Every structure is written in structure tokens, then in C-alpha cells.
Amino acid sequence: MSNRYLFTLATCLVLLFSPLPIFAQELKAIEEGAKKEGKLNLYGSIREDEGKAIFDTFEKKYPGVKLDYFRSSEDKLVSRILTEAKAKTYNFDVLITTAAAFLKSFGLALKWSPPSASGIIPDLLDPDGMTTPVYINTNVIQYNTKLIAKADVPKSYEDLTHPKWKGKLCAEDSDFEWFVGLQAFMGKDKALDLFKRIAANQPAVRNGHGLVSDLVAAGECPIAINNYGNQVARAQKKGAPTDFVAINPVVTIVAPAVVSKNAPHPNAAKLYANWITSKEGQEFIVKNGGRIPVRVDVDPDPPRLTKGLKLHVASRLEGKDLKEVQALYRQIWQGR
Amino acid sequence: MREGVELIRNWFRPDTLILGGVVLVVAYLAMTPLAMLIYGSLQSGFMVGPGEFTLANYIEAYSDREFYSLFLNSFIYAIGVSIFTFLIGTILAWVCERTNTPGRKLFAVLAVAAYIIPGVLLTISWILLLSPRIGLLNNLLTTLFGLAESPLTIYSYWGMIWTASVHLYPLNFLIMSAAFRSMDSSLEEAAWAAGANNLTCLWQITLKVLRPALLSTILILFIRGIESFEVPALIGIPARIYVFTTKIYEAASGFPPALGLAGANASILLFISVLGVFLYQKMTAQKESFTTITGKGFRPRIIDLGRGKYLASAGCILFFMVTLFLPVLALLGTSFSRHMVALTPEAFKNFSLEEYRFVLSYPIITRAFRNSVILAAGSATVVMFLTSIIAWITVRTKIPGRWMLDALTFIPIAIPGVIMGVSMIFVYLTLPIPIYGTLWILLVAYVTLYLPYGIRVASATMVQIHKELEEASTASGASWAQTFFRIVLPLLLPGFLSGWIYVAIISLRELSASIFLVGQGTEVLSTVVFSLWDGGSISSVAALGVLMTFFLIVLALIVQRWQRRLGILRE
Numbered sequence: 001m002s003n004r005y006l007f008t009l010a011t012c013l014v015l016l017f018s019p020l021p022i023f024a025q026e027l028k029a030i031e032e033g034a035k036k037e038g039k040l041n042l043y044g045s046i047r048e049d050e051g052k053a054i055f056d057t058f059e060k061k062y063p064g065v066k067l068d069y070f071r072s073s074e075d076k077l078v079s080r081i082l083t084e085a086k087a088k089t090y091n092f093d094v095l096i097t098t099a100a101a102f103l104k105s106f107g108l109a110l111k112w113s114p115p116s117a118s119g120i121i122p123d124l125l126d127p128d129g130m131t132t133p134v135y136i137n138t139n140v141i142q143y144n145t146k147l148i149a150k151a152d153v154p155k156s157y158e159d160l161t162h163p164k165w166k167g168k169l170c171a172e173d174s175d176f177e178w179f180v181g182l183q184a185f186m187g188k189d190k191a192l193d194l195f196k197r198i199a200a201n202q203p204a205v206r207n208g209h210g211l212v213s214d215l216v217a218a219g220e221c222p223i224a225i226n227n228y229g230n231q232v233a234r235a236q237k238k239g240a241p242t243d244f245v246a247i248n249p250v251v252t253i254v255a256p257a258v259v260s261k262n263a264p265h266p267n268a269a270k271l272y273a274n275w276i277t278s279k280e281g282q283e284f285i286v287k288n289g290g291r292i293p294v295r296v297d298v299d300p301d302p303p304r305l306t307k308g309l310k311l312h313v314a315s316r317l318e319g320k321d322l323k324e325v326q327a328l329y330r331q332i333w334q335g336r
Numbered sequence: 337m338r339e340g341v342e343l344i345r346n347w348f349r350p351d352t353l354i355l356g357g358v359v360l361v362v363a364y365l366a367m368t369p370l371a372m373l374i375y376g377s378l379q380s381g382f383m384v385g386p387g388e389f390t391l392a393n394y395i396e397a398y399s400d401r402e403f404y405s406l407f408l409n410s411f412i413y414a415i416g417v418s419i420f421t422f423l424i425g426t427i428l429a430w431v432c433e434r435t436n437t438p439g440r441k442l443f444a445v446l447a448v449a450a451y452i453i454p455g456v457l458l459t460i461s462w463i464l465l466l467s468p469r470i471g472l473l474n475n476l477l478t479t480l481f482g483l484a485e486s487p488l489t490i491y492s493y494w495g496m497i498w499t500a501s502v503h504l505y506p507l508n509f510l511i512m513s514a515a516f517r518s519m520d521s522s523l524e525e526a527a528w529a530a531g532a533n534n535l536t537c538l539w540q541i542t543l544k545v546l547r548p549a550l551l552s553t554i555l556i557l558f559i560r561g562i563e564s565f566e567v568p569a570l571i572g573i574p575a576r577i578y579v580f581t582t583k584i585y586e587a588a589s590g591f592p593p594a595l596g597l598a599g600a601n602a603s604i605l606l607f608i609s610v611l612g613v614f615l616y617q618k619m620t621a622q623k624e625s626f627t628t629i630t631g632k633g634f635r636p637r638i639i640d641l642g643r644g645k646y647l648a649s650a651g652c653i654l655f656f657m658v659t660l661f662l663p664v665l666a667l668l669g670t671s672f673s674r675h676m677v678a679l680t681p682e683a684f685k686n687f688s689l690e691e692y693r694f695v696l697s698y699p700i701i702t703r704a705f706r707n708s709v710i711l712a713a714g715s716a717t718v719v720m721f722l723t724s725i726i727a728w729i730t731v732r733t734k735i736p737g738r739w740m741l742d743a744l745t746f747i748p749i750a751i752p753g754v755i756m757g758v759s760m761i762f763v764y765l766t767l768p769i770p771i772y773g774t775l776w777i778l779l780v781a782y783v784t785l786y787l788p789y790g791i792r793v794a795s796a797t798m799v800q801i802h803k804e805l806e807e808a809s810t811a812s813g814a815s816w817a818q819t820f821f822r823i824v825l826p827l828l829l830p831g832f833l834s835g836w837i838y839v840a841i842i843s844l845r846e847l848s849a850s851i852f853l854v855g856q857g858t859e860v861l862s863t864v865v866f867s868l869w870d871g872g873s874i875s876s877v878a879a880l881g882v883l884m885t886f887f888l889i890v891l892a893l894i895v896q897r898w899q900r901r902l903g904i905l906r907e
Contacts, residue, residue, distance in 0.1 A: 041856055043856070045871075047871045047872065047873055048698060048700065048867075048868065048871065048873060048876070049694055049698075049873055049876060052694070052697075052698060068856060068857065069700065069856075070855070070856035070859075071867055071871060072867060072870075073870060073871075074591075075589070075590050075591035076589045076590075076591075078591050079588075079589055079590060079591050079592070079593040080589075080855070082592070082593060083593060083761060083765065083772075084772070084773060084855070086765050087764065087765045087770070087772035087773065088770070089770065089772055089773045091773060091855065091856055092856070099591060102591065167468075173573075204491065204574050205573075205574060205576070206573075206574050207573065207870065208870045208871055208872055209872070210870075210871045210872025210873065211869070211870065211871070211872035211874075212872070213872055214675055214676040214872040214874050215676065217675050217676060218470050218675065218676035218677050218678060218874075219469050219470050219678055220467050220468070220469050220470045220676070221469075222469075231872075235675060238674045238675050239674065239675070239686065240674075240675045322591075334576055335576060
């Protein structure tokens with residue numbers, strides 16, 4: 001009898017404690033594998049100057065793994081990966097960008113979730129378990145604090161329709177999620193009408209959120225109709241005169257990491273995906289890049305990037321839907 | 337004739353193999369991109385899904401609402417660029433070659449210097465100068481004249497045309513300088529004798545004598561305008577002025593990549609460009625029938641501008657201050673701040689060298705520098721080697737069909753860089769040659785693009801070398817290869833070197849084809865600049881730009897000294 005009791009207890013104990021050692025074992029194997037591979041090809045959209053410190057830290061933590069970065073904007077990265085796949089040159093190991101989830105439907109993503117994913121805000125997780133959130137982008141209005149008086153700071157999108165902003169607005173050329181999100185909140189007709197009235201102020205349309213943020217900070221464009229909250233936070237850290245207004249509900253875009261199914265350095269890929277979503281990695285991207293973290297135990301800096309805001313996670317558009325939205329977006333903002 | 341027959345008869349001699357190999361390589365380089373571009377544009381789902389024969393890409397391109405505005409925009413822009421560039425270059429060339437303006441020797445050097453700065457950098461510095469709110473030039477003008485609003489904006493046709501023209505005019509300056517220098521001035525002398533003043537003479541006689549040269553120059557500038565990428569991409573897109581090159585870039589690099597559509601649009605642009613080059617060839621061929629550039633050995637008279645010469649000098653100084661000094665100043669100013677700023681005295685309070693530290697320590701930038709240098713040297717060497725042999729065949733031998741070889745080598749001049757980029761993707765995603773994503777694909781693209789430039793220099797040099805030296809060598813029992821490498825090539829060397837330098841410099845600046853072909857590890861300087869700008873690291877772009885400009889100026893000075901020592905004639 002007592003034997004049976006002991007056995008049950010032992011089984012319980014094993015069940016209780018086994019996840020940890022198994023994770024630890026898996027990580028150890030990955031780390032050793034990565035060292036043997038010696039290299040990691042990372043594709044992503046974060047700025048070079050922001051990335052450099054992050055990569056240096058990773059290389060220092062895992063000596064023997066040399067990180068090589070390739071930066072481009074999200075669409076161009078996915079487009080490049082598809083072209084590479086067509087050429088059968090499998091070069092990238094991990095892709096971290098907002099459009100990364102597209103790789104799922106092309107069969108280029110590995111179904112794998114890092115151990116550290118357990119600390120990520122559950123709402124942000126991919127139900128298929130093929131992508132792992134790394135940071136989020138919030139869609140906010142950005143303005144230049146020197147050029148826009150306190151009283152003039154827009155409090156709603158409606159405020160941007162005022163003719164006094166004619167020629168003073170700018171927009172990014174691929175904010176499709178924000179565009180669709182607002183249509184969902186307000187109703188399509190009402191939203192499109194609002195967009196058209198804002199567009200009457202002839203916003204300058206640029207490619208790249210970093211560029212738009214820099215243009216606002218420099219005063220070239222006093223107000224960006226939409227930009228990413230983290231870009232504003234980053235500019236502020238560099239001493240640029242800029243701030244943001246978040247309007248609820250805030251359309252939020254998840255930038256996930258996708259490990260390549262054909263990764264030349266699969267272990268290094270997993271090691272990076274795990275580190276960048278760990279508490280340490282997340283704290284680092286907050287401190288260094290002004291990024292908005294995805295973990296329950298890490299706060300953004302400043303906290304008001306997400307605190308008190310109603311975040312609405314946007315779903316990615318694909319195929320025909322994407323094409324239609326792209327056409328409508330261009331028609332409204334770029335008049336073409 | 338005998339040599340040709342002999343060459344054909346002895347297929348297995350090493351000489352014949354070398355010659356045959358070169359012919360095959362050139363034919364491959366010139367033809368595959370075009371063939372694959374057309375093939376790719378006729379495929380459905382080149383990237384995604386099954387590929388079937390279809391005209392859908394052409395239908396989509398033609399039925400696009402934007403198609404006709406693309407046509408219109410491209411033409412307005414290209415015509416504007418050709419006329420404006422032509423005016424700047426011709427006036428400068430006239431001042432430097434035909435007048436007694438003080439400082440004209442220096443101006444002639446400065447006029448070529450603008451060509452050294454890569455287009456992507458010059459475009460960015462003009463954005464820093466002419467942005468409506470933060471542009472340095474705009475701020476200067478508003479303060480000087482107490483204006484309420486900025487008078488100028490870069491985001492317009494004028495901004496695009498101006499920026500492209502101040503970059504392109506050296507090409508026109510060189511062509512027109514040569515024309516002014518070598519023209520027969522007896523007609524002008526007659527006009528002066530008949531009492532015409534300088535201006536009447538310039539208008540009524542000089543420009544009319546040079547008319548054939550003028551028209552063909554405007555045409556080649558038009559082709560350059562319609563092919564250009566940097567200005568339409570960096571200024572045209574924000575200004576909502578889309579042209580063919582930017583449309584192709586968007587289609588090929590957007591998501592999902594519409595390579596077929598890019599190919600269809602590229603075919604249309606290619607047609608325009610080929611037509612232009614064809615007309616240009618016809619014009620320049622015709623020119624010879626009423627040539628005024630004869631063997632009569634005298635230099636055209638230098639015109640005394642009287643007091644006007646100081647005015648001309650001041651005008652030139654102002655022009656170079658604005659087009660050379662200010663852009664470099666804008667880059668320099670921006671490179672000292674941590675983020676993009678309006679360049680006011682206040683901005684320099686936050687003086688920092690952080691961006692230089694970043695640029696110099698960032699491994700991708702040093703790697704891009706290395707790649708650029710390797711590619712420049714590699715493409716220059718391959719181009720000059722191939723074209724020297726081609727030139728030998730077309731100039732020396734009487735092999736039937738050698739005109740075709742000449743034509744083949746010249747074809748790529750009609751291929752815009754953007755199209756070369758898209759075509760290369762088509763070729764190396766279809767053929768089982770695994771060079772996509774390596775430096776080789778860039779090398780192949782550069783070599784193909786610059787063959788026409790190489791062949792021009794090589795043929796011109798080959799014509800000057802008398803055949804008897806080769807004959808002496810052959811008579812002494814040397815094989816063709818021995819003769820070519822030990823006699824012909826050394827004699828060609830001065831021309832070979834100047835061609836080499838020219839190709840190396842234009843390779844260093846190449847952006848429009850590279851942007852489609854670079855990948856991780858194969859970045860080049862121009863694409864790194866483009867990517868940094870795209871990501872909003874403007875101060876880093878500026879710091880890198882300052883370093884690049886500095887490097888290129890030093891390089892140009894070394895080349896100049898070296899050329900003088902070797903006694904190479906500058907073309």
C-alpha cells in the first residue's frame with residue numbers, strides 16, 4: 001500500500017517539476033547547437049543604430065554566435081524572402097517584422113514556440129504557435145512640440161480635418177491595419193469620409209515609420225496623421241521635440257519572430273527568438289530601442305505608451321483583401 | 337579577310353577559343369536579360385502559384401488608372417531634365433571653352449566634380465536643402481528676404497528636375513566641351529568679320545553649326561532622365577509624382593512581389609528607351625554628313641567678353657557654391673546632430689560626433705564599402721577585358737557579322753538599371769545558375785550595364801594603334817594570344833586604364849539595379865545609404881555621405897595626378 005502511495009507521489013512530483021528541466025534541457029541543446037553553427041542571419045525592420053546595441057549584447061551573452069543583420073521595410077523583407085525561396089537560396093534564420101506572419105501561408109515558417117513565450121501577454125500569442133510576438137507597434141498621432149502649440153494639439157482624428165493643417169500633415173504609405181481598424185470601429189462609410197476630409201489637407205506620404213518620425217521631429221512635417229508610438233518614444237530619447245496622442249481604441253500591430261523552416265542555422269535562430277522574448281531581452285529592447293514589450297513582466301518606457309489605453313490587436317490582411325485595401329489606401333491618401 | 341577565314345578554319349586553336357568564348361559571353365550577357373524579361377512578363381504567378389502563359393500582366397499594366405499619368409509624368413520629368421541639364425551644361429561648357437572668363441580652368445574641373453558624388457547622396461542633400469520647412473536654402477531665403485513662407489519646395493516637378501539636372505549636367509558639359517573645342521570656327525570668324533556681336537554670333541552661327549550635336553545630346557539626356565531612379569524614388573514618391581522606374585520598383589519589391597507586372601511595365605519603358613537610343617544612333621550617324629569637326633588643326637578663337645567676363649566668373653562661382661558647396665555643407669551639418677534638424681545656428685548646440693562613431697563601427701557599412709570596392713574593380717576589369725577583345729575583332733578583323741557583335745555590346749545602353757535589376761532576378765530564378773544573393777549577380781549586372789561604355793573607349797583606342805606592330809609580332813611567329821596580350825594590350829593600356837577608371841567610378845555609384853539584387857552580406861554603399869534613409873537614420877546617412885564624398889574626392893585627385901603622370905588624355 002505504502003509503495004503504491006509513494007509511486008503516486010513520485011509521479012505527481014515528476015509531473016509537477018518536469019516542465020522546467022525539460023525546457024532547460026531543450027535550451028541547453030539549442031545553445032550548444034547554436035555555438036556549433038556559429039552564425040545567425042537575422043532579417044528585420046528595426047533601425048541599424050537601434051539594433052546594433054541589441055545584437056552586441058546577444059553576441060556577448062552567447063559568444064561563438066555571430067549575428068548578421070539585414071534591414072529593410074516589412075513588405076520588402078517578405079518579398080525578398082519569397083524571391084530567395086523561389087531561387088532556392090535559404091539564407092534567413094529569423095525574421096522579425098510586422099509582416100512576418102505572411103510566411104506562414106507560404107509554408108516557410110517553422111512551427112516552434114520558444115520556452116520564454118510563457119511570459120508573453122496571452123492575447124498577443126499566435127493561435128497556430130508558428131510566430132512569437134517580439135514587440136508591438138501602437139498607431140498614434142505624432143506631432144512636433146515646438147511647432148504645435150499646446151492648445152492646438154489634436155484630440156481626435158476629426159481635429160485633423162481642420163483647414164489650418166493644410167500642407168502640414170504627413171502619413172506613412174503602408175498603415176493598412178490602422179486604416180482598416182478605424183473603419184471597423186467607426187463604420188466603413190464614416191471612416192472613409194473622415195479620411196477623405198483629412199486627405200483634403202494634402203498630407204505628404206512617405207515610406208518608413210522611422211523616416212516619418214524623423215521628419216516630424218525635424219519640423220518638416222508638424223503632424224503625422226499616424227505613426228508608431230515606439231518611434232515617437234525613440235525620437236524623444238534622442239532629445240527630439242516630439243510627442244504623441246493615442247486615440248482609443250488604439251490599433252495595435254504585433255511584430256512577431258518567425259523561425260525559417262529552412263534555416264541554415266536553426267539552433268541559433270531558436271536561441272535568438274528565445275532570448276529576445278525573455279525578460280532580459282525584452283527589457284533590453286525597451287531600454288535601447290524604445291520598443292513596446294510583449295511580456296506581462298516588462299513595462300514600456302514611458303509606460304503611457306500602453307498604460308490606460310484600449311489596445312486592439314489588428315489581424316494581418318492577406319491576398320485579395322490586402323490588394324483591395326492597398327488600392328483604397330493609395331486612392332485616398334495619395335490620390336491615385 | 338585571311339585572318340578571319342583562318343580563325344574560323346582553326347576552331348580548336350586556343351586563340352579561336354578565346355575569341356569565341358568572348359563572343360558567347362557578350363551574347364549571353366546582352367541577350368538573356370531581355371529574353372527573360374519578356375518571358376517573365378508573360379507568365380502568371382512568376383513568384384507565387386503555377387506559372388502559365390498569360391497576357392494578364394500587360395492588361396493589368398495598360399488598364400491601370402495610373403498608366404497614362406505614368407506616361408505623362410515620365411515624359412514631363414524626362415523632357416524637363418533634358419532641357420534643363422542641357423542649358424546648364426552647354427552654358428558652362430561655352431564659358432569654359434570659348435570665353436576668356438577668369439577661373440575657367442578651375443570651373444572645368446568643378447563641373448566634372450559633381451559627377452563623382454553618388455546620385456543617392458546628392459538627392460538626399462537636396463532634400464535637406466530644399467525641404468519646405470527645414471531646408472537650409474529655404475531658411476536662408478526666408479531670413480534674407482523676410483518672407484512669411486518658404487519660397488521653394490523640393491517636392492514638385494521643379495524640385496525633381498532641378499535635383500536631377502544638377503547631377504546630370506557634367507555629362508552634357510563633357511560632350512559640349514568636346515564639341516566646342518573641336519568645331520570649325522571659320523563660319524564664326526566670317527560672322528565677326530561681317531560685324532556680328534558675340535551674342536548674335538553664338539545664337540546665329542555657333543549653335544546652328546552644332547545643331548546636330550545638340551539634338552543628339554538632348555536625346556541622350558532624355559533617355560537618362562526617363563531611366564533615372566534616385567530622384568523619382570526619393571523625391572517623386574513623396575511628391576506623388578510617379579514615373580515608370582518607381583512603378584517598377586514598387587511592383588517588384590512590394591508584397592506580394594508582382595514581378596510579372598514589373599516586367600510588363602519594364603517592357604514599356606524598355607521600348608521607349610530602345611527607341612530613343614535607335615534615334616540617337618541614327619542622328620549621330622547622320623551628323624557625319626555635315627560634320628564640321630575636320631582635320632584642320634586650329635583651336636577655335638577665344639571670345640573676349642570684355643567686362644562681362646567678371647560677371648560670367650561671378651555667375652560660375654555662385655553656381656558652384658549652390659550646386660556643390662551647399663549640398664556638402666547640408667550633409668556635414670546634419671551629420672553632427674543626433675536626429676534630423678533644421679540647419680539653424682541653434683541646431684549646432686547639440687554638436688555630436690556620435691553618428692561618425694556609429695558609421696565607422698557598424699559592420700554592415702564596412703562590409704558594404706568592401707563589396708563596393710570589389711565590385712567596382714571587378715566590373716571595370718571584366719568590362720575592359722571583354723571590350724578590348726571585341727574591339728580588336730570589330731576593328732582589326734574582317735570576320736563576317738562582326739557588326740552584330742558591336743551591336744550586341746551596345747544593346748545594354750538602352751537598358752535602365754531598374755530593368756536590369758528585375759531582369760537579373762528573372763534570369764537567375766529561372767536558370768539553374770545559383771548566383772542569386774551573391775556578389776556574382778551584382779557583378780554580372782554591372783558588367784552588362786557598362787559594356788557599352790567600355791566598348792566606346794576600347795574601339796576608340798584600338799583605331800589609333802597601327803596594325804604593323806601586330807603584323808611584326810605575327811611575322812616573328814607569335815600566336816594570336818601572345819600578340820594580343822604582349823603587343824596589343826600594352827599599347828591599349830592608357831585607353832584601357834581611363835576606361836577602367838570610368839567604369840569603376842560609375843559602378844561605385846550604381847543604385848537602381850543593385851537595390852533589387854543585394855542581399856544579406858552583399859550590400860553595397862549606395863543601397864546602405866538608401867536603406868538608412870528609408871529607416872529614418874538621416875544623421876547616419878549624412879555622416880556616411882560625408883565620408884563617402886571625402887573618399888571619392890581623394891580617389892579622384894589620386895587618379896588625376898596619376899593620369900597626368902601616365903599622360904592619359906582625359907576624354
